[in-house]
Amino acid sequence: MPASSRARTPRNTLSPELIVRTALDLMEAKGLHAFSLRGVAGELGVGPMALYTYFRNKDDLYDAIRDHLMALVPDVPQDLPWLDQVRFVCRGLRALMLQHPCLAQLLASRPLSGKETARVAEGLLGVLRAAGLEPEAAARTHTTLFTYVLGATTWEIQMASERLDPDAWRRLRTSMESLSAHEFPTVVELAPELARTSGGDEQFDYGLDLLLAGLAS
Amino acid sequence: MPASSRARTPRNTLSPELIVRTALDLMEAKGLHAFSLRGVAGELGVGPMALYTYFRNKDDLYDAIRDHLMALVPDVPQDLPWLDQVRFVCRGLRALMLQHPCLAQLLASRPLSGKETARVAEGLLGVLRAAGLEPEAAARTHTTLFTYVLGATTWEIQMASERLDPDAWRRLRTSMESLSAHEFPTVVELAPELARTSGGDEQFDYGLDLLLAGLAS
DNA sequence: CGCTGTACTATACACCGTACGTTATAGAGC
DNA sequence: GCTCTATAACGTACGGTGTATAGTACAGCG
Numbered sequence: 001m002p003a004s005s006r007a008r009t010p011r012n013t014l015s016p017e018l019i020v021r022t023a024l025d026l027m028e029a030k031g032l033h034a035f036s037l038r039g040v041a042g043e044l045g046v047g048p049m050a051l052y053t054y055f056r057n058k059d060d061l062y063d064a065i066r067d068h069l070m071a072l073v074p075d076v077p078q079d080l081p082w083l084d085q086v087r088f089v090c091r092g093l094r095a096l097m098l099q100h101p102c103l104a105q106l107l108a109s110r111p112l113s114g115k116e117t118a119r120v121a122e123g124l125l126g127v128l129r130a131a132g133l134e135p136e137a138a139a140r141t142h143t144t145l146f147t148y149v150l151g152a153t154t155w156e157i158q159m160a161s162e163r164l165d166p167d168a169w170r171r172l173r174t175s176m177e178s179l180s181a182h183e184f185p186t187v188v189e190l191a192p193e194l195a196r197t198s199g200g201d202e203q204f205d206y207g208l209d210l211l212l213a214g215l216a217s
Numbered sequence: 218m219p220a221s222s223r224a225r226t227p228r229n230t231l232s233p234e235l236i237v238r239t240a241l242d243l244m245e246a247k248g249l250h251a252f253s254l255r256g257v258a259g260e261l262g263v264g265p266m267a268l269y270t271y272f273r274n275k276d277d278l279y280d281a282i283r284d285h286l287m288a289l290v291p292d293v294p295q296d297l298p299w300l301d302q303v304r305f306v307c308r309g310l311r312a313l314m315l316q317h318p319c320l321a322q323l324l325a326s327r328p329l330s331g332k333e334t335a336r337v338a339e340g341l342l343g344v345l346r347a348a349g350l351e352p353e354a355a356a357r358t359h360t361t362l363f364t365y366v367l368g369a370t371t372w373e374i375q376m377a378s379e380r381l382d383p384d385a386w387r388r389l390r391t392s393m394e395s396l397s398a399h400e401f402p403t404v405v406e407l408a409p410e411l412a413r414t415s416g417g418d419e420q421f422d423y424g425l426d427l428l429l430a431g432l433a434s
Numbered sequence: 435c436g437c438t439g440t441a442c443t444a445t446a447c448a449c450c451g452t453a454c455g456t457t458a459t460a461g462a463g464c
Numbered sequence: 465g466c467t468c469t470a471t472a473a474c475g476t477a478c479g480g481t482g483t484a485t486a487g488t489a490c491a492g493c494g
Binding site for chain 2: 105108109110111113114115118119121122125126129135136138139140141142143144146147148149150151152154155158159162168171172175176179183184185186187189190193194196197198202203206207209210211212213214215217
Binding site: 229253254255265266269274275 | 480481482483484485491
């Protein structure tokens with residue numbers, strides 16, 4: 001035992017999977033804004049640079065986390081009317097985003113790539129094609145549905161997290177109430193409705209049903 | 218003239234408006250990811266802490282920039298059928314987001330507040346109420362439309378910026394082409410359509426028309 | 435003239451991502 | 465058992481970040 005032998009962590013403690021899991025835990029525990037490579041490395045008992053053996057940079061790790069989460073989107077059940085299949089996929093994606101709020105931000109800030117992401121796209125596109133939509137219509141509809149889910153759920157998460165911070169929530173309420181009822185009569189009148197409809201299954205389904213109704217017509 | 222007198226900037230060089238305009242310029246020039254208070258302060262020839270006289274923190278400045286941009290959303294013209302009025306507002310908001318890409322991220326990451334934001338909401342809500350929608354339906358529809366515009370345009374900007382970076386764009390193409398045509402037949406088949414429909418007026422209007430068709434039915 | 439409020443400065447802290455060069459070790463080949 | 469080599473993890477350092485805190489010079493007013 002040479003005197004210079006340090007308390008070095010053994011060789012293969014790390015792996016992409018372990019890093020992704022640890023990073024995800026940290027991200028969900030402290031929020032994406034407070035997520036850092038140094039934090040992940042610390043959690044793993046390792047220097048920050050150790051992560052660069054497995055990921056080229058922070059964005060690369062983000063992509064891996066995104067794909068890791070997309071794997072949790074369930075497959076489309078085959079024994080449903082196609083509109084219900086579409087509903088199933090959209091609701092499933094939303095549910096996952098609500099369960100892992102950071103997923104919304106990851107989806108909105110990085111391009112789609114990765115196997116699991118392709119799997120989800122394949123499921124929805126397959127449904128649309130099987131329903132008889134032409135290639136272009138299928139692609140357009142897929143993009144429309146995806147972006148609706150992304151926007152609606154992003155917004156929902158945003159409002160929910162605002163509500164959790166009592167200070168921010170109170171500031172928001174008072175700033176709304178301070179709006180002149182003369183200048184913005186409808187906003188003031190509908191303020192309670194707007195607060196109530198800024199999230200929840202009903203609101204999501206309302207918009208989704210509008211899209212599906214348009215699709216069916 | 219005491220020897221200690223430094224080249225101090227005169228007293229009232231700063232103002233909230235000037236800071237917001239400078240910050241906005243910087244944000245659009247270098248991208249939101251490279252935006253920093255120090256950058257703004259430097260541009261203004263002032264120490265970083267000078268900004269704290271006018272804004273409580275960085276998020277507060279973000280809110281001010283957002284409201285500054287929302288002021289550019291045009292008012293609703295009164296002499297149109299109401300569905301066209303809705304179209305006008307949604308397209309106007311999208312156009313502004315495309316012109317100022319950072320607006321999308323600001324809208325998605327902070328709650329709505331501010332006078333100009335309220336003005337835009339008032340316009341759309343007024344149209345919906347005037348069209349005969351009940352309070353709850355008006356609020357739900359408003360949220361649906363807003364979140365669709367947010368999601369669709371966020372995605373559009375995301376894809377466009379990806380296309381501008383030739384390296385990232387090539388990586389995305391190759392990663393798509395490397396997908397097994399056996400495992401993901403529809404994605405591979407529709408890859409060109411998906412790329413083509415990931416942005417543009419036609420794609421946006423396609424989804425918007427789906428919503429409006431659902432609304433009219 | 436002196437006072438006070440305030441617009442701006444200076445310094446400092448605790449972080450961040452990551453480029454670069456180094457070192458210790460696991461496993462391969464002898 | 466030995467050495468050799470590839471590489472996993474390390475340490476250091478750089479240039480940045482937001483912002484807390486304390487200090488300073490000036491405008492306006494009595």
